[in-house]
Amino acid sequence: MEGTSGGFRKELVGKLLQLHFKDDKTKVSGDALRLMAELLKIFVVEAAIRSVRQAQAEDLALVDVDQLEKVLPQLLLDF
């Protein structure tokens, strides 16, 4: 189910979220952590794949920041 390919580790996700909580008492349940890891993985993979598609549409062999910039607005709207 999880850990099939690269992904975010639960502890990392936990620490990343803890960094920005306003209240010290806020905690995250284990299941929510696993779901957040999935969400972050999808975020990264979407950003990567959309940039690749943009590069392929422009007939390039290297995905550069310009391609990422073009797909960024829609990506942020979708998340």
Added chain:
Amino acid sequence: MGCEHLEGIQAKHVARCPARGRRDVRAPFCRRGDGLRTWVRRGPCGPGAHPSRRLKAAVHYTVGCLCEEVASDREIRFSKQTIAAISELTFRQCENFAKDLEMFARHAKRSTINTEDVKLLARRSNSLLKYITEKSEELAQFNSEQRAKKKKKLEEENQKPVEPAEAAAAKKDNSSL
């Protein structure tokens, strides 16, 4: 150049700085008003620094792995700057996610963020919401299967003590023959 305690730096006060390990006028020790000497620390590692550099590096590593997979799948390459940009992006997006999740939980009068909050976070795109909902149901099913397994294992262990007693009794019978 100068420290908070002295008007000017006297050459004889310059010594080997413990942080930099070399003679450095910018990190002298100075004499405080009470006559004690103290090191004046400079640099980015002052009090209240965020330990986020290690986290950023960890995110960068994970993002790099994921991008490598995508790249080899599509037979294309990512520039280093692109991977760095995606990793920075992910780190910043986490801040938005964290704040939203905290508010969702607080709105429901909870202090622990649960899967419902995460599902609410994924509401903007229909396919994303569908995927996250499916994953959450898979997780719930996985958890209930684990619980069933544990329960079964506990029941089996409760029955075990009976068997060794029977075996010992059988052995006793054989030896007495």
